[in-house]
Amino acid sequence: MGFLAGGFAMNLLISVLSMGVGTVIGVALGRLRYSGWRAFDLPSRLATNLCRNVPSFVLLFYMASMIPSEVVLAGKFYTVPIWIKATLALTFPVIGFASDQSLGYFTQRTAGLSGAGETFLVAWVQYFLIIVMASATASIIGADEIVGRANTLISQTGGDGFMLTIYLFVSLWFIFSGLLLTALVKGVATGLSRAA
Amino acid sequence: MLRAGLALVIAVWIALPGLAQDIPDGLQAQMPDVATGRLAHILQRGTLIVGVKDDYPPWGMRDARGAIVGLEPDLAQALADRMGVDLELEAVTATNRIGRVNQGRVDVIIATTADTAERREQADLLQPNYYSSGVVVYGRVDANLTGWEALRDQPVCLNRGAFYNRALEEDYGVQGQYYASGRDSQLALRQGRCVGWAFDDTALAQLIRAQALQGDSQAPRYEVATEAILVSPWAVLVAKGEGQGDLGRFISDMIAEWHASGRILALQDAWDIPRTAFIEEQHALWRSAQEGRTICARDPQTGLHPVACLSQAPIRAAPDARPQDWVVTLHQATGIDLRAVATPYNGARLLEALKLTLSLSALAIVGALSIGVVLALMQDRLAQFGWIGRLLLLPQRLLITVARMTPPILQLYIVFFGLGGLLSTPGGFAPGAFVIAAVILSLYAGATNTIILSHALQAEALARPDTGTVARLPGAITRGFDGLVAACVNIVKAAGMASAIAVGELVSTVDLLVSEGADTTTLMNGLLVFYFLLVLGLLSLFKALRRRLVAV
Numbered sequence: 001m002g003f004l005a006g007g008f009a010m011n012l013l014i015s016v017l018s019m020g021v022g023t024v025i026g027v028a029l030g031r032l033r034y035s036g037w038r039a040f041d042l043p044s045r046l047a048t049n050l051c052r053n054v055p056s057f058v059l060l061f062y063m064a065s066m067i068p069s070e071v072v073l074a075g076k077f078y079t080v081p082i083w084i085k086a087t088l089a090l091t092f093p094v095i096g097f098a099s100d101q102s103l104g105y106f107t108q109r110t111a112g113l114s115g116a117g118e119t120f121l122v123a124w125v126q127y128f129l130i131i132v133m134a135s136a137t138a139s140i141i142g143a144d145e146i147v148g149r150a151n152t153l154i155s156q157t158g159g160d161g162f163m164l165t166i167y168l169f170v171s172l173w174f175i176f177s178g179l180l181l182t183a184l185v186k187g188v189a190t191g192l193s194r195a196a
Numbered sequence: 197m198l199r200a201g202l203a204l205v206i207a208v209w210i211a212l213p214g215l216a217q218d219i220p221d222g223l224q225a226q227m228p229d230v231a232t233g234r235l236a237h238i239l240q241r242g243t244l245i246v247g248v249k250d251d252y253p254p255w256g257m258r259d260a261r262g263a264i265v266g267l268e269p270d271l272a273q274a275l276a277d278r279m280g281v282d283l284e285l286e287a288v289t290a291t292n293r294i295g296r297v298n299q300g301r302v303d304v305i306i307a308t309t310a311d312t313a314e315r316r317e318q319a320d321l322l323q324p325n326y327y328s329s330g331v332v333v334y335g336r337v338d339a340n341l342t343g344w345e346a347l348r349d350q351p352v353c354l355n356r357g358a359f360y361n362r363a364l365e366e367d368y369g370v371q372g373q374y375y376a377s378g379r380d381s382q383l384a385l386r387q388g389r390c391v392g393w394a395f396d397d398t399a400l401a402q403l404i405r406a407q408a409l410q411g412d413s414q415a416p417r418y419e420v421a422t423e424a425i426l427v428s429p430w431a432v433l434v435a436k437g438e439g440q441g442d443l444g445r446f447i448s449d450m451i452a453e454w455h456a457s458g459r460i461l462a463l464q465d466a467w468d469i470p471r472t473a474f475i476e477e478q479h480a481l482w483r484s485a486q487e488g489r490t491i492c493a494r495d496p497q498t499g500l501h502p503v504a505c506l507s508q509a510p511i512r513a514a515p516d517a518r519p520q521d522w523v524v525t526l527h528q529a530t531g532i533d534l535r536a537v538a539t540p541y542n543g544a545r546l547l548e549a550l551k552l553t554l555s556l557s558a559l560a561i562v563g564a565l566s567i568g569v570v571l572a573l574m575q576d577r578l579a580q581f582g583w584i585g586r587l588l589l590l591p592q593r594l595l596i597t598v599a600r601m602t603p604p605i606l607q608l609y610i611v612f613f614g615l616g617g618l619l620s621t622p623g624g625f626a627p628g629a630f631v632i633a634a635v636i637l638s639l640y641a642g643a644t645n646t647i648i649l650s651h652a653l654q655a656e657a658l659a660r661p662d663t664g665t666v667a668r669l670p671g672a673i674t675r676g677f678d679g680l681v682a683a684c685v686n687i688v689k690a691a692g693m694a695s696a697i698a699v700g701e702l703v704s705t706v707d708l709l710v711s712e713g714a715d716t717t718t719l720m721n722g723l724l725v726f727y728f729l730l731v732l733g734l735l736s737l738f739k740a741l742r743r744r745l746v747a748v
Contacts, residue, residue, distance in 0.1 A: 053731035118651075119655070122651050123682070
């Protein structure tokens, strides 16, 4: 139980970091695209396209092989943890998403459409969930997260019934946190609309 | 637990004095006085990192506390002890082990790796070989499999990354179903998704023994149904270029010492593995002496082990035809290396994978959009009927929540291995992997689309209160367009996950080709370009659709 919880903490860490960093960069890109400055138009569109179109599934393999696993600084060894590589791989799609979504937001706001902020927030939470789900694939490159740990438990114990139980238990963790997240955002959205 | 395992080995060591023989002259492995290269790196770090299997009992497996133990971890411990450093074990698989040692994530691989010509090009495989195995097929006794000929055109479960997969498909005509690990292949076999599982004879012999020990008379019986083919020795791996360095030479000397002293024989006994002819022959060979001189010791002149003491050059799993001229020209002119891909066998596999990826993506998009529209309309309509409507919506809400909040890779595992097992009848092939993947991907993105559309429908209702549900749909789609497109793009990009349940789509096929020796840079970049263009095409398609929608 504690073993799986520790793994899930890793999923959350990877997701929060890539969402945070990706959103900041992505919104900046979206603002540049919206600004209509010629000089920034092409590069920001290209950057968005690149980030949006390349699957994190492929990027995971890329980061695993492109980033060295150990760096030597002043004669000391530092291991580059795999979760950092997984976080980087997941940051790219977030940048693409946030760039598109914020462009939509800026456009809708200018057009005077109501609910632009809510639309952005709802889509953002949907995407956060998608990223939490995608963090489960980090086990493919050996990140020590919950699905990887579940597989360790299964190969230790064996048995079809046990496997199904463990997987269902792990999915409960994801469902529970997803519900929590959705409830939180509902609260925030209600607060926002009341304030408005 | 590792310590307990070691204590066991040491106990056996002492109890079997006949085995723990002295080491012949010239075969004691020694650390160099001043280490260079990777060995110096290991000494400076103070830890040796060895990649081993954790799903291949008893060569490498997890004990009750989760620590990796087995015959190969014991060999790794012996290396670390002689180096005077700590040992760290990392679990690797057949598909990732060569990559991990070349990336420097592990120093050494001792993970049941067969010595093949292709692998010698990818990493440095150390001589002498330390073990040996052949390939057999394991299947149900009542399936009446009588040798390899009976398996022609039959679905056979294969572990991704095994060197013999291609030979089994090309020379023996089996229809390979690729799974990520031995555990998944075994599960798939038990659920009747293939008639047999091709794997190393060593591991399957252990499995049969374990089955005999359990003695459950109700459970279906399994047997090794074919003779062993493609017998090949196993090699310890170090990164490309390290084989002739201090690390490679030291480990080679250690392996020679293990053979000469009978250490591997003792480990076979300790782990309850029947003694094999290969290890006994190696033991005799490395002990042999002529006129008081150990025959297999390194030649003082050349510094090499005599050729007669090493295994013959490895078999090529499948010889490749000479590449076509344009492939060679392209490689020379641009560095784009398609030599391993432009063969009829691999070309056909890539094309098949491409077809699967495109059809799976198309199905998932259509499915996700239809599910989104239907469920959102239902929700909007039923919500108008107060508590009865909410009650009727309950199952739908539950489905959306579960589909959206469970990682699709877990959903695939649960439905394919868990529920699939309950649905399938023995020998039958209940819901195919492709259908399961298409449904799960559609539901996953469809659930997100439902939420986006219901929100947009509500917003639209506020803006145009006098319209009906269906009339508000175009407006709602326009409002939520970016979100819908993002969900659809996301599902196309996630289609690679279907490979977890043996759908041979593009990402996993490229990964497979790379693990078989195709050029990593060319194929991985090619894959990126392919997806870039695919999504770009998809987005322009959606853009055109939006223009249509606005025009309406």
